[in-house]
Amino acid sequence: MGNTRYVRSQAMDVVLIRWPAEEPRREALREAGVPRLLLVESGAAPPGAVDEIEDWIRVPADEVDLHARVENLDRRVREREQFEPALDDDGVLRVGAGWVPLPPVEARLTAALVDRYGAVVSRDSLSRAGWPDGAPGRNALDVHVLRLRRRLAPLGLAIRTVRSRGYLLEPNQPAWAATSAAPAAAAAGSR
Numbered sequence: 001m002g003n004t005r006y007v008r009s010q011a012m013d014v015v016l017i018r019w020p021a022e023e024p025r026r027e028a029l030r031e032a033g034v035p036r037l038l039l040v041e042s043g044a045a046p047p048g049a050v051d052e053i054e055d056w057i058r059v060p061a062d063e064v065d066l067h068a069r070v071e072n073l074d075r076r077v078r079e080r081e082q083f084e085p086a087l088d089d090d091g092v093l094r095v096g097a098g099w100v101p102l103p104p105v106e107a108r109l110t111a112a113l114v115d116r117y118g119a120v121v122s123r124d125s126l127s128r129a130g131w132p133d134g135a136p137g138r139n140a141l142d143v144h145v146l147r148l149r150r151r152l153a154p155l156g157l158a159i160r161t162v163r164s165r166g167y168l169l170e171p172n173q174p175a176w177a178a179t180s181a182a183p184a185a186a187a188a189g190s191r
Contacts, residue, residue: 008161010182013035013038016021016037017039018041026038026054033053042058085155085157087114093114095156096155099155105130106148109130112129117170120168120169126141126166157169
């Protein structure tokens with residue numbers, strides 16, 4: 001990426017991007033899931049927030065402030081990664097330090113949702129995952145999704161209904177959002 005600048009944090013690289021001059025690069029890095037610190041040029045309007053692994057600082061910036069922002073981004077990424085769900089071959093779903101055993105049908109449904117974590121899974125796809133030989137009836141999927149919602153809630157996961165499209169597995173109230181969103185919102189108001 002040519003003139004890329006990185007600031008090394010404890011666990012990863014945060015890419016520094018000049019704003020607004022490097023907007024296309026920002027978008028490419030966002031799509032790749034790379035944490036970014038935007039260096040907002042004097043007189044430029046600050047960018048809108050696009051995700052929790054991006055922050056900005058107006059330049060010229062004090063080096064201590066710059067490193068504090070990088071460490072905050074690093075912390076957000078590490079905390080977010082702790083909450084990615086993982087389903088093992090025995091039907092045990094793990095999220096962070098929590099776990100829940102799932103019966104076979106619910107494990108197959110959860111596998112389909114985990115494979116597309118954060119994205120919509122159609123009712124048809126979910127039915128085929130739960131019952132490869134054919135679902136016993138339309139109501140069966142609804143009943144199992146209701147049971148799954150109850151089982152996954154203590155892990156901080158929620159299954160959302162996306163009307164006319166299907167279901168979405170996502171964090172209910174993720175710890176990383178609660179710990180990083182409030183300070184970020186407060187900081188944004190004070191900039």
